[in-house]
Amino acid sequence: MFYTWMDQTPVGRLFLAGDPVGLRYLLFDNESMTERYSIPWHEWEQNAEKLKEPVEQLEAYFAGRLKCFDFPVAGEGTDFQKRVWNALRDIPYGETASYGDIAQVIGQPTASRAVGMANGRNPVSIVVPCHRIIGTSGRLVGYGGGLERKKSLLRLEGVAV
Secondary structure (H helix, E strand, C coil), X not given: CEEEEECCCCCCCEEEEEECCEEEEEEECCCCHHHHCXXXXXXXXXXXXXXXXXXXXXXXXXXXXXXXXXXXXXXXXXXXXXXXXXXXXXXXXXXXXXXXXXXXXXXXCCXXXXXXXXXXXXXXXXXXXXXXXXXXXXXXXXXCCCHHHHHHHHHHCCCCC
């Protein structure tokens, strides 16, 4: 596994880690990585070159030049979590959805709460756009990176918040 940091982003410092299969983690620096995801990142190889494509695409996204990421993503989770994360990736840039919307999309209309839990365990923030989830009422709901980061990402995409 290899990793790098992006220090200069509109949402603060980001941690990226991956392997030849794809990007496995994209986390905000404020998260306790070793506790929340049990990441032994200090044992991994620091190698920005191997994460060049995700970094370049994230830079283009933050500059408003990219709306859809197209590098491999390989976040680890349960089959249910992966179904939720795949559905999140289908939410178009600049649009939002609710937990209930995602539950419908994955064919489990009564699983809104479970969708929320899976959303909260998303290891590849921004690329798997959990920031695009809002409450059924249209209000912003929790975000692992904090509501200010969520607002910033939504504003970047042109969503009025």
